[in-house]
Amino acid sequence: MKHKPVRYVWVPVVIALLAIPAGFIYVNWSKSGSGAGLYSRQWLPQAVFAYWDPDDFYDSVQTMKGTFKGKECVACHEGVTPGIVKDWRASRHSQAGQKVYCSDCHGNDHQNLHLPTPDVCGGCHATQHGQFQDEKRYGFPSHALAMERALDAKHFVDKPKAEVTACLQCHSVATKCDSCHTRHRFNAAEARRPEGCITCHSGPPHPDDETYFASKHGQLYLKEGQDWDWSKPLKKGNYKAPTCAYCHMRNGKHQVADKSIWKFGIRQVNPLTSNNEVKRDQWVKVCSDCHEADWSRQRLAELDKERKQAWQKLYAAERVLKDLRADGMLYPAAEERPPYPNDWMGRYLPYERIGFFEGQASAFFNVSPIERDYFEMWYFDNLGAYKGAAHADPAFVAKGHAAMERKLTAIRRAANVLRTLGEEEKAIGQRAAPQELWLKGEYTEYNREHN
């Protein structure tokens, strides 16, 4: 009898050995659909994605047959699309001793053209490309991971297509270079100006547009920036007031993540770790191009204080929600909600995700009202206050904190109501039928069919 269990010891070993290749096969299979990323089989790309993520989605036009030399491309497109030829002529690509022609980036077979990915640009601009890719080391949020992480996030795939399309336009910063250097001039002077960043960096959750331009820095730029010499590198003494790139891409370094302490403001950070103190010193150095070092340090410490005060409020709200969850008082509860179309875990292990570390980022939709309130408090109000504090726009700080106050009060009130109702339900042993949410809407049947 003693040896019997030993006989079957190979069973879990075999299962484990099979599981590894099975896992690989599953992931490969899941990535081989028409979409891209981990959920590529759950969604279809739209035509326009080809321009935003060419590596995954671009197929060459078939309008024209033949293989062409650079000069031939130019000669023909001068008539067809004169605007881009004009831009190219004004660019360094056309002025260099050895010109960079259309065909050098797009290929010369007109039925097998490609749109240049960062790797193509990196063929010549190795330093900038290397710096840009280096952001990945610092995790998300970062420009270099913007597309990849988006495509692998289930809440991203689960959103209605119109929103996903809107999201992808900005997240394409990872998969092509013309988000900042617009084609086909690609000049650095253009990208140095704050407007180069603004199409994406505006509105919630990152009102950089609003907060920078409202600050004294931004107002100086608006008044005088037109007359500055933008061909100069982003170095001490070259500019009267800083711009996005001046501080975040100091000396033209194509890496904005290494100096980042508060990273978007999405979670609380201890600014006093030795690591963050090193980063803080780097920031003080940036500010000291114009301001005194001690003044700069105090202003940045003020940002830390603002953050502490913001998180005090956020934690208070989070606690209210977690207490409700612990007592089973959230309504509708996770198991009463329609699962995200792609959320297998959520289907079998329904659980209310509260706060950043539990994946609150996916709480855009299909959550109970009180959770949505917290999501907005965290993702919109809090991040607005953060940007206001970081960019020296007092209005956004005041507005963000006032909004957090109001949300906190609303959450407390709603919690009282949920508790009262929940206790009555428990007393009579009945549960109200769950509200519909998106059970019959965009987020279930429809998305399943149309993504």
Added chain:
Amino acid sequence: MKHKPVRYVWVPVVIALLAIPAGFIYVNWSKSGSGAGLYSRQWLPQAVFAYWDPDDFYDSVQTMKGTFKGKECVACHEGVTPGIVKDWRASRHSQAGQKVYCSDCHGNDHQNLHLPTPDVCGGCHATQHGQFQDEKRYGFPSHALAMERALDAKHFVDKPKAEVTACLQCHSVATKCDSCHTRHRFNAAEARRPEGCITCHSGPPHPDDETYFASKHGQLYLKEGQDWDWSKPLKKGNYKAPTCAYCHMRNGKHQVADKSIWKFGIRQVNPLTSNNEVKRDQWVKVCSDCHEADWSRQRLAELDKERKQAWQKLYAAERVLKDLRADGMLYPAAEERPPYPNDWMGRYLPYERIGFFEGQASAFFNVSPIERDYFEMWYFDNLGAYKGAAHADPAFVAKGHAAMERKLTAIRRAANVLRTLGEEEKAIGQRAAPQELWLKGEYTEYNREHN
């Protein structure tokens, strides 16, 4: 007995014959009040309207007696209002071989001056005037009909005067030319720049300001537009990035309605009709000044997709409301609401107008909360998403669709509540007293007295 009815056959004939002139007389009478348009007897113009709709409201100043020649006007006004003389001197009107003097547009009898209407400008600028008036063929919304349709809309007359005044300032684009070509320089270069359109084209329901300037097109303009040569016509190759007028008034054509497919986004359109395909080709041609044609077509198709997704949501909400109406569950119901002061039909045949085709545009006020929610979903959130998609500003698309989602959920929840209460009311055979709305507010007694 057989012939009896024949005797009275002339009765309806006479009534019909009398009704026609009676109708004419009634309309003439109704238009002959102190206001303007069909409801001219229900409201009084404010002094400032004289400048916005001079044909209807301007009376000459009486400050000065005498008849003057152009040179005399200039000589005197050089001292009185030097700014406008300076503008005139900088304008083509002062430089032409045969100068256009003040008196040529305003008349020369100082006690019988007039403010130039588009017809006055059209005396010389016949092409532009003709193109502008031609917009009327395409119905509303169009610039040329902006004033007329406003004055003939009962909800317009019924609004509080402060709002009507605000509305009229922009709608005056139809009745004077200086909305775009500011007096007294009137130069085309000025009107070619996007700011010429923005005073009116910003904010809900048409955030063109917000969406254009956030787009890459707008950001290029903001960065470099100051250095472009604005004296050049709006033609292929003349501008690095497009502006409002470049696309919507191609080659300077003073007609923005003929190419319009989605027209404001206020109702669903089939973009595949042969008529719309012709317009789409015109758009693709515009985009192809700079972009490849197939790329342009795909981007525009993306707009159609966004619209389809928006309308899916709007119809879902509309259905909820129409079901409620069919079951008599709207509260307060149309007959329980104060009628608009000027809404005779609504008084005798109260009916909840739901959706564009039933006149939802007049649902600004005095509707039940759930109808107001739908109105905002349709008129603010939806139109914001549309402009975002059309002008390539992803933030407005995402924001608009997320807002529509939230409204749809709110509408579904409110409908559940209305049904529950409505069924209880039916069960006990009682109806709750209707809520007040504007029964005693701006929209009834007060407007009646003050408009």
Added chain:
Amino acid sequence: MKHKPVRYVWVPVVIALLAIPAGFIYVNWSKSGSGAGLYSRQWLPQAVFAYWDPDDFYDSVQTMKGTFKGKECVACHEGVTPGIVKDWRASRHSQAGQKVYCSDCHGNDHQNLHLPTPDVCGGCHATQHGQFQDEKRYGFPSHALAMERALDAKHFVDKPKAEVTACLQCHSVATKCDSCHTRHRFNAAEARRPEGCITCHSGPPHPDDETYFASKHGQLYLKEGQDWDWSKPLKKGNYKAPTCAYCHMRNGKHQVADKSIWKFGIRQVNPLTSNNEVKRDQWVKVCSDCHEADWSRQRLAELDKERKQAWQKLYAAERVLKDLRADGMLYPAAEERPPYPNDWMGRYLPYERIGFFEGQASAFFNVSPIERDYFEMWYFDNLGAYKGAAHADPAFVAKGHAAMERKLTAIRRAANVLRTLGEEEKAIGQRAAPQELWLKGEYTEYNREHN
């Protein structure tokens, strides 16, 4: 017996005589804390306040020992902070026959430096300083009183620190000159441009940014302002379109309060008093630099009409609230709310403050929902409409009035609910436990500890 009362007649006299010095001592004591103003013992300043209110909070840096001459300051700071030296070199301070060196404003003892207050600047710029201080005569709101009144307002001290910090940044316009003339160039040309005002004058409650730039005036500035000669004084004929300073600081006068009629729009004003008629004439004169006088007068009368209509709505809402208060129907009532940490009066004589004259300005927090609604209607919606009307931005007028309508309706509905509940409570002789508000939040324990 007759004389007995006479014996003690000295008691109140002595009390009165003691009370006067006691009052002085108390106020002095209360002002001698670490903060500033009447509540200086209730809060601690943050490091950054030193730069905003140097007189109260700045302590010299201790980084460097020694006494230096102006030239020595420049020589050293050329390396340490080249940006500010560059600015100084471009300024008139460095070009004047008798140069104004760093030490002239900051002192020359490097361990006893000071930040220049308006008095320091006023040493040379006596006219401008005198005009600026003269604003105080006209009461609050005015720039010159911005800091003082803020620090002496209890609701200001009671706010969470992040908000107070944001507030103080703008209110520092009273206590230093570089809010408008940015250091260290300080040129007038910069401050003449509208951006000089915008960092503070944007967003609720004073959307000057939004309304000016959306107006035709602002749009002309945006289009052409870059090419205007900003070295010219703000005088008739020098500028094609007006800017903030052109109208409000005519001829460069550093006094914006003497011409103000509606002052922020926070209370109703009779524009027809002889005093206001004088001011109106001054305004008409400003407008007449470019426009005809009668046209200007009509436009300004239009503003009066808009204001009247706004106040009609505000008074209607105020009446609803005051009726509720009279009947004891506000919930939670003042005595059921946590007092502001610093509000001694509110603790012993709890009273709902409704409307401007009762101190509604302090109703940011800790008020019942219906009072908050009125506060927002008054302070945000109404003031937005005012600025729209004053700056000729129709969108803000329409938006503000529509928002006031909605709030008025919401207030009426909420009042109905409060009445129904209140009457039931009276009938059964019970009162529901008051809602929490900020009893356990930012506004009580936390602020008390952290301010």
